[in-house]
Amino acid sequence: MSGWTADEMPAMDGETVVVTGANSGLGYEGAKAFADAGATVVMACRSAERGEAAATDIRRTVRGGALNVHVCDLADLDSVAAFAEEAIETYDGIDVLCNNAGVMAIPRQETADGFEMQLGVNHLGHFALTGQLLSALRASEGESRIVTQSSQAHTAGEMDFSDLQSERDYGKWSAYGRSKLANLLFAYELQRRLREADADVVSVACHPGYADTDLQFRGPREMGSSVRMGVMKVANAVFGQSAAQGALPMLYAAVSDDVIGGEYVGPGGFLDMRGAPEFQTSNAASQDEADAERLWTVSEELTGVSYDFG
Structure with missing residues (x-):
């Protein structure tokens, strides 16, 4: 896959791709690339207004495909369920689901269902969404794919099941690391069950490595910290690659013939922060099958969503 770029994506005419958080950052760039390849892109966005604005902007530059905006708030399980029901009714099948949307390093908040926000949006919302879309993924012709966006911050995460919602002890970065570790435990366990x-x-x-997106600014913005905003701007300028480059691992995972399931794809350049996508190895904690099974059970209990593997 040396030097792989979005220009090498195969034609996706007739395929349906769902991208969460498609109105900005990595999701926006992913939606644009999928549409340019000819796919029908279902833009699952928290805000219909921001989603439509992004879709209008993308349509000016892509050669084909279609962009359909649907509301999906991953911080509200009712919204997730409504989106899944609408998607199943609207589309004959789903060929690719990109679990991309996320929040990072924000002050402690709770979702509509009482979950710690980072775990709730980054993992539990996507767990519920994937389970409810599984029938549509199975209904597509040929192989379909579920791509879950994690982070190298997973190495700072710890699955403390006695305080999973960080009610006793909350650190914005440790909670983010936990949510990203949960993404990997989920993705690998899902592959085992599908197989x-x-x-x-x-x-x-x-x-994505270190991509220059708005994700880094939500925490400082909500804290009202102009100093942290300034630090993030400098860090993004010095270390960050573009959002389009950061979206390449997600795109590669979604379309490459080299993918068989269970892989971890990231940029292969300096400190895995930038560069072309390659297969990588996540840390030992992310491959703990006992933790993965336990997280799966807890996620089913918390979301009320059980998977039907047929």
Whole structure:
């Protein structure tokens, strides 16, 4: 995959791709690339207004495809369920689901369902969404893929099941690391269960390296810290690669023939922060099958969503 770029994406005419958080950052760039390849892109966005603005902007530059905006607030399980129901009714099947949306290093907040916000949006919302879209993924012709966006910050995460919602002890970065570790535990466990069920669906994980997006600014913005905003601007300028470059691992995981399921794709350049996508190895904690099974059970209990593998 040396030097792989979005120009090498295959034609995706007739395929349907769901991208969460498609109105900005990595999701925006992913939606643009999928549409340019000819796919029908379902832009799952928290704000219909911001989603439509992004879709209008993308349509000016892409050669084909279609962009359809649907509301999906991952911090509200009712919104997730409504989106999944609408998607199943609207589309014959789903070929790719990109679990991309996320929040990072914000002051402690709770979702509509009482979950710690970073775990709730980054993991639990996507867990519920994937389970409710599984029938549509299985209904697509040929192999379909589920791509879950993690981060190298997973190495700072710890699955403390006695305080999963960080109610006793909250650190914005440790909570973010936990949510990204949960993404990997979920993606790998999902692949094991799909393989056991002999389903024509594969689960892949990815990370963007250090991409210059608005994600880094939400925490400082909500804290009202102009100093932290300034630090982030400098860090993004010095270390960050473009959002379009950061989206490449997600795109590669979604379309490459080299992917068989269970991989972790990230940029292969300096400190895995930038560069072309390559297969990588996540840390030992992310491959703990006992933790993965426990997280799966807890996630089912918290979201009320059980997977039907047929």
